[in-house]
């Protein structure tokens with residue numbers, strides 16, 4: 001059944017060929033037609049919209065492409081609110097807190113993990129997110145990593161093998177054996193359930209050589225590389241990511257000029273995760289520096305129980321504008337088209353004919369309200385493939 005979404009006060013298409021000629025391709029007084037396959041069939045002035053089987057009148061509201069959240073850790077059990085409270089009372093954040101989630105996740109039955117995962121995906125959808133990436137990384141055994149990815153695959157095609165999240169306690173005295181497991185038997189069990197391979201390349205996690213070895217092993221099994229890098233301190237993450245052709249290096253908080261230049265000269269996306277800096281009371285990455293150098297920037301939630309327990313892309317947009325020197329237009333682009341670039345997806349992140357009709361209706365007169373009205377639930381309705 002085809003659908004016309006009409007009386008759109010402001011329509012953000014992310015198609016620079018239409019509308020005001022900006023990267024957001026903004027149309028006013030617009031309509032959008034969805035075909036019976038859930039793809040965008042037409043966008044243009046409401047008065048010229050072709051007929052469709054059904055009609056959704058949004059009464060002058062704003063329509064934006066659905067958010068593409070390209071970085072999330074949603075398969076876990078347990079709660080780390082006490083750790084958050086301790087951190088807010090002055091304790092420092094390190095990669096070690098992950099161990100408590102690993103213990104809770106290993107102990108949880110599938111149904112508990114599945115219910116938590118579905119709850120979070122529902123929360124994301126209600127907040128306007130229509131594509132989400134989901135990592136393993138709280139199992140850290142062959143069976144628990146494979147289980148995490150099977151569960152993630154129930155909610156998204158963007159599944160990421162993150163056996164290299166941290167070295168688990170039982171391998172603390174033999175990290176080489178753990179790296180061998182991650183690139184050997186664990187990879188064998190996980191590769192059939194994953195699209196991506198990821199490594200946490202940072203202080204307290206994995207070094208440059210370990211990161212290269214694990215990413216190359218994943219790539220040999222047909223997985224696409226991405227990584228966590230330069231979050232906690234300056235390190236080799238960005239350079240390793242660009243070297244292996246990673247789709248994205250995520251965090252990018254501590255960069256030197258060579259890192260910025262390497263990102264700008266490559267098609268590796270810099271994915272910024274301001275929820276992590278917010279929740280760990282850390283210095284934000286400098287998005288302006290990356291944008292001015294010509295790098296492609298994405299925004300994502302990093303939704304996880306330790307360092308960023310938010311599912312709200314709107315919060316990330318607001319933080320990016322307020323704290324990272326992005327304009328509202330740049331932040332919205334990065335949260336939609338930027339996320340699609342980080343996931344190498346051409347069918348999402350924009351509203352143009354042939355793309356998927358994934359959109360969020362904002363109860364606001366313009367997309368600027370996403371940053372102008374922080375913390376306010378402006379998403380009135382979310383459509384995925386037109387439904």
Ligand SMILES: [Zn+2]
Nearest residue numbers: 071073228302
């Ligand atoms: Zn992460």
